[in-house]
Amino acid sequence: MSGVCTGRVVIVTGAGRGLGRAHALAFAAEGAKVVVNDVGAALDGSGGSSGPADDVVAEIRAAGGEAVADGHDVADWAGARGVIERAVAEFGRLDVLVNNAGILRDRMVVSLDEAEWDAVVRVHLKGHAAMLHHAAAYWRTEAKQGRPVDARVINTSSGAGLLGSVGQGCYSAAKAGILGLTLVAAAELARYGVTVNAIAPAARTRMTEAAFADTMAAPEAGAFDAMAPENVSPLLVWLGGNDAEAAKVTGRVFELDGGRITVADGWRRGPTVEIGRRWEPGELSAVVPALLAESNPPEPVYGS
Known part of the structure; x- marks a missing residue:
């Protein structure tokens, strides 16, 4: 290992299993001190246990690393503050926040109920916002008190947030919201020495194994496992x-799967028509089709 995170203090939310576990182990292997946050809930968000986080901490310590478990609910405003406070109390500082915690309540839009919508948006979008808010407040205070800040936030979106996914309306909306939050936070926090980026990973986890069982099956022995969660972590660690180059990257979104890294370009202004006055509705039957003919067609929604 190169020790690219030596001396860094990292929070990883949802770190008891899957991608979060892989991230926590990867950061620790590169010298970081890690707060392993996880409530130990089921995939749908029900229940809870300290076991998953404790197991990851034990694994890190057995390998010679430093880590502590944390069971705060990141989607609770006070709970999110508690995670930040735990990092500072245990390790004296905070350098990196990896927002990863999430749940699933997959439904077609016509079948979706209010409680399912609220649960998914709460954990994904509010959980990101609450953690980001309290981490940003900590770093702003550090900067205002004259202490140098070289901090990072890495948010977790999804291909569903970029392109949409049939049967995952609430999940797609929450993940798209995380992308918007990432862009705003990157612009707002640059003055304090904080970068904010997002990833859209594809990997075999509890959240994907049911939906993509055929395409995410484990490979034969000895073959490269393109869907292993560990493939996603190296970019986050970097x-x-x-690395001074990492400090220059902010407001970007990366799609990650296997050995592939793709920069997602996001929304950009396309073809435009301007007439200098208000349009009449009847005029648009020729104008809009012409604009669409000049533009790139949208990528298909997953599952469509």
């Missing part, structure tokens, strides 16, 4: 590490 973004969160001490």
Whole structure:
């Protein structure tokens, strides 16, 4: 290992299993001190246990690393503050926040009920916002008190947030919201020495194994496992590490799967028509089709 995160203090939310576990282990292997946050809930968000977080901490310590478990609910405003406070109390500082916690309540829009919508948006979008708010407040205070800040936030979106996914309306909306939050936070927090980026990973986890069982099956022995969660973590470790080039990257979204890294370009202004006055509705039957003919067609929604 290169030790690119030596001396860094990292929070990883939802770190008891899947991608979060892989991230926590990868950061620790590169010298970071890690707060392993996880409530130990089921995939739908029900229940809870300290076991998953404790197991990851034990694994990190057995390998010679430093880590502590944290069971705060990141989607609770006070709970999110508690995670930040735990990092500072245990390790004296905070350098990197990886927002990863999430749940699933998949439904077609016509079948979706209010409680399912609220649960998914709460954990994904509010959980990101609450953690980001309290981490940003900590770093702003540090900066105003004259202490140098070289901090990173890495948010977790999804291909569903970029393109949409049939049967995942609330999940797609929450993940798209995380992308918007990432762009705003990157612009607002640059003055304090904080970068904010997002990833849209594809990997075999509890959240994907049912929906993509055929395409995410484990490979034969000896073959490269393109869907292993561990494939996603190296870019996060680099973004969160001490490399000076990483400090220049902010407001970007990366799609990650296997050995592939793709920069997602996001919304851009396309063909435009301007007439200098208000349009009449009847005029638009020729104008709008012409604009669409000049533009790139949208990528298909997953599952469509």
